[in-house]
Amino acid sequence: MLPICLLNFKTLPLPQSASNILISLLGVAGIPLPRFISCVAVLIPSIAAIANNDVEVTRFTQLHPKHASHRYYNLSRFNPAQSQAISNPPPQQKPTHTDAPNHYIGHNVSRKDKNKYLLSTLLDLNDTKEAIYGALDAWVAWEQNFPIASLKLILNALEKQQQWHRVVQVIKWMLSKGQGNTMGTYGQLIRALDMDHRVEEAHKFWQTKIDTDLHSVPWQLCHLMISVYYRNNMLDDLVRLFKGLEAFDRKPRDKTIIKKVANAYEMLGLHQEKERVLKKYSNLFTEEGSIKKARRNSSEKKLKR
Structure with a gap:
């Protein structure tokens, strides 16, 4: 192909009369000759490419003159494969459902049956940490929320059966x-x-x-630990715990606590401490102290309700 600067109507395969007519038309239309030559230079290789791919050119000649120049400019970008893909788009494939279903396994099983199943499973399993933890992990795997309420019911059921080792594991x-x-x-x-x-x-x-929060630990829990120490003859730990509670000015609410502490002091040979404790909390052993305790317990029950 000739360079644009050398392209003129003498090199184009047009009759002389056709060349004169074309020049006259360009003059009337006001189209500069160099611009027309540039358009022709771009158009010739595009038409050749279209012809090689067996694409009809006639449909481009049917365009309105107003849009013809834009279509000719885009001919160099024309790709028959893209045109075929646009005219015949591939069928849309149905999306594969890879997401987990909204419902979880055992959705139709009642909570009561689930709890009963876990309880029987825990009782039948081997007494190993791996077996118990694996069963619990599988049980909660498909739960939307951690079933703390169900586990409390199961723990209470295990306590009634005195399955203390299972309670600890759970x-x-x-x-x-x-x-x-x-x-x-x-x-x-x-x-x-x-x-x-x-x-x-x-x-x-x-x-x-x-032990680091003795200022706020409920007395019920403190009483439990004092009883554990007392029952297992861990008297030094019992006395240490009670002194820690006294350091925070915690007032015991049950005379049974004072009895255990006084007995611990006596068995340790600390008779003065025993007398001090009995004197300090003597109100718990009187009828007035018992009435105050009953009122306090009733008010606590109302608050819980």
Whole structure:
């Protein structure tokens, strides 16, 4: 192909009369000759490419003159394969459902049946941490929320059957999941450890989780730990715990606590401390103190309701 600068009507395969007519038309239309030559230079290779791909050119000549120049300009970008893809788009494939269904496994099973199934499973499994933890993991795998309420019911059922070792395993699994971090759960674990003859483990758990907050630990939980120490003859730990509570000016609410503390002081040979405690909390042993205790318990029950 000739360069644009050398392209003129003498090189074009047109008759002389046709060349004169074309020049006259360009003059009337006001189209500069160099611009027309540039358009022709772009048009010639595009037409050749279209002809090689067996694409009809006639449909481009049927355009309105107003849009013809734009169509000719875009001929150099024309791709027959793209045109065929546009005219015959591939059929849309149906999306494959890879997402998990909205409902979870066992959606139609009642909560009561699920709890009963887990309870029977825990009782039938081998007494290993891996087996118990695996069963609990599988049980909660498809739950939308952590079933803390159901687990509390199961723990109560295990306690009624005196399955203390299972209670310890379930609570420890809950704590490993970051669930059940309440004083009620801690007390349930300490009681189960004590009944499972693991008092040293209960003592370590108390020191790690509870002993640093003696200013706010409920008296019910403190009484439980004092009873554990008293029953297992851990008198030094009992006295130390009671002194820690006194340091925060915590007032015991039950005379049975004072009796155990006084007996511990006596068995340790600390008779003066025994007398001090009995004198300081003597109001708990009087009828007036018992009435105040009953009123306090009734008010606490109303608050819980």
